[in-house]
Amino acid sequence: xxxxxxxxxxxxxxxxxxxxxxxxxxxxxxxxxxxxxxxxxxxxxxxxxxxxxxxxxxxxxxxxxxxxxxxxxxxxxxxxxxxxxxxxxxxxxxxxxxxxxxxxxxxxxxxxxxxxxxxxxxxxxxxxxxxxxxxxxxxxxxxxxxxxxxxxxxxxx
Numbered sequence: 505x506x507x508x509x510x511x512x513x514x515x516x517x518x519x520x521x522x523x524x525x526x527x528x529x530x531x532x533x534x535x536x537x538x539x540x541x542x543x544x545x546x547x548x549x550x551x552x553x554x555x556x557x558x559x560x561x562x563x564x565x566x567x568x569x570x571x572x573x574x575x576x577x578x579x580x581x582x583x584x585x586x587x588x589x590x591x592x593x594x595x596x597x598x599x600x601x602x603x604x605x606x607x608x609x610x611x612x613x614x615x616x617x618x619x620x621x622x623x624x625x626x627x628x629x630x631x632x633x634x635x636x637x638x639x640x641x642x643x644x645x646x647x648x649x650x651x652x653x654x655x656x657x658x659x660x661x
Contacts, residue, residue: 550556558565589595607614618626
């Protein structure tokens, strides 16, 4: 390889090309990239500007908000309608008919006997409740007896 003019190297004896057109192409592409980057920067600024986006897309935003509100109102209205419908005499009698049908089909599931543990817990809870009620009534009776006015000739003390 031999060195050509201005430090440009030629390959296998070919004459060195002039770098001027290549530099001009590089400068032109840099200008294009600069313009593209500036355009992207401008679009980014516009995209992040909420007020501008609201102004540009006001109709779409209003339609979306209206549709979401209508969907929510429709859901609530449908729930109210179903609740009212479930309370009609006809609907209640239909549910009673279904319950009776299930009861006739599977009577063993209707009156299930409690297990030994359930009976034991129930008895203990009942006894504890009775004890607490009795203690509360005795305390109430004592406090009422103390605060009651005494009469002359009364046999209660």
